[in-house]
Amino acid sequence: MGVTKTEAYTERQLRRANLCKALGHPARIAILEHLLAADCCICQDLTGVIDLSQPTLSRHLLVLREAGLICGTVKGNSRSYCIGRERWEIARKEMSSFFGELSACK
Amino acid sequence: MGVTKTEAYTERQLRRANLCKALGHPARIAILEHLLAADCCICQDLTGVIDLSQPTLSRHLLVLREAGLICGTVKGNSRSYCIGRERWEIARKEMSSFFGELSACK
DNA sequence: CTTCAATATAGTAATATTGCTATATTGCGA
DNA sequence: TCGCAATATAGCAATATTACTATATTGAAG
Numbered sequence: 551m552g553v554t555k556t557e558a559y560t561e562r563q564l565r566r567a568n569l570c571k572a573l574g575h576p577a578r579i580a581i582l583e584h585l586l587a588a589d590c591c592i593c594q595d596l597t598g599v600i601d602l603s604q605p606t607l608s609r610h611l612l613v614l615r616e617a618g619l620i621c622g623t624v625k626g627n628s629r630s631y632c633i634g635r636e637r638w639e640i641a642r643k644e645m646s647s648f649f650g651e652l653s654a655c656k
Numbered sequence: 657m658g659v660t661k662t663e664a665y666t667e668r669q670l671r672r673a674n675l676c677k678a679l680g681h682p683a684r685i686a687i688l689e690h691l692l693a694a695d696c697c698i699c700q701d702l703t704g705v706i707d708l709s710q711p712t713l714s715r716h717l718l719v720l721r722e723a724g725l726i727c728g729t730v731k732g733n734s735r736s737y738c739i740g741r742e743r744w745e746i747a748r749k750e751m752s753s754f755f756g757e758l759s760a761c762k
Numbered sequence: 763c764t765t766c767a768a769t770a771t772a773g774t775a776a777t778a779t780t781g782c783t784a785t786a787t788t789g790c791g792a
Numbered sequence: 793t794c795g796c797a798a799t800a801t802a803g804c805a806a807t808a809t810t811a812c813t814a815t816a817t818t819g820a821a822g
Contacts, residue, residue: 551779551780551781551782551805551806551807551808552778552779552780552781552805552806552807552808552809553779553780553781553806553807553808554681554682554683554779554780554781554807554808555683555707555708555780555781556682558682558683558706558707558708559682559683559685559686560686563682563685563686563689564682566679566682566685567679567680567681567682567684567685568680570676570677570679570680570685571676571677571680571681573672573673573676573680574673574674574676574677574678574679574680575660575673575677575809575810576660576662576664576665576669576670576672576673577660577661577664577665577810578673579665579669579672579673579676579754580665580666580669582754583669583757586757586758587757594768594769600664601661601664602661602664602810602811602812603811603812603813604768604769604770605769605770605771605811605812605813605814606810606811606812608769608770608771609770609771609809609810609811610810611769612770624818624819626768626819626820627766627767627768627769627818627819627820628767628768628769628819629768629769629770633758635758638755638758641755642755642756642758645751645752645755646751646752646755648685648688649744649747649748649751649752650748651689651692651693652692652739652741652744652748657775657776657777657778657809657810657811657812658775658776658777658778658779658808658809658810658811659776659777659778659809659810659811660778660809660810660811661810661811681779681780683780700798700799708780708781708782709781709782709783710798710799710800711781711782711783711784711799711800711801712780712781712782714799714800714801715779715780715781715800715801716780717799718800730788730789732788732789732790732798733788733789733790733796733797733798733799734789734797734798734799735798735799735800
């Protein structure tokens, strides 16, 4: 039905899945890569970097913001986005621990 | 349109996004956690562990298989799934390097 | 105050995803 | 062979996602 039965899962499973879901689009990966490379802050040179319309980019930025992966501060008329350091670190650990769960199975 | 403009991105961006997309559902996270905990191989006790119908679980398993995160070997009438070690390791590195890109910005 | 530039939101259309039930497929044992 | 058990696939319905154009919002400059 396109709707996920969220009530059936643990908090951690939902956290992990939601994090991955936010990262699950190349435009959002591209935005993050850009922010990682470009000293952390930027507004909308993205329209020049990623081949999507401004509103579409705005939507992707919203998804990333809701996931806490970036934060945007108002800077006059424009918004300056940067990596959300704290959440980024949490996400890094979350993924790291997930992938690290594979140890000594046969 | 629900359709992603894949042609606009780098190989790496698409790889990263596709990996995350495959992980972007709690049922798939739950399946992987189960496989990680349960010595690597299992068929369909999943129906007893995750509250979804057998066909729905089968679909999720397919997504994970297509992503290479698990592999299933036929074992008589049933299929025995386990973590796809090589791809898992690649995915771990992929994610690790992605999250590691944040170094010494301000 | 008016205008412009930068974003965000509304509205819309197309496709993707999720999940179900019903049905096929496939191997094993009687 | 026949039927059962374990999966997979087909078909369907509902919701989510992606992306567009058009429009609203908001701050700065004149």
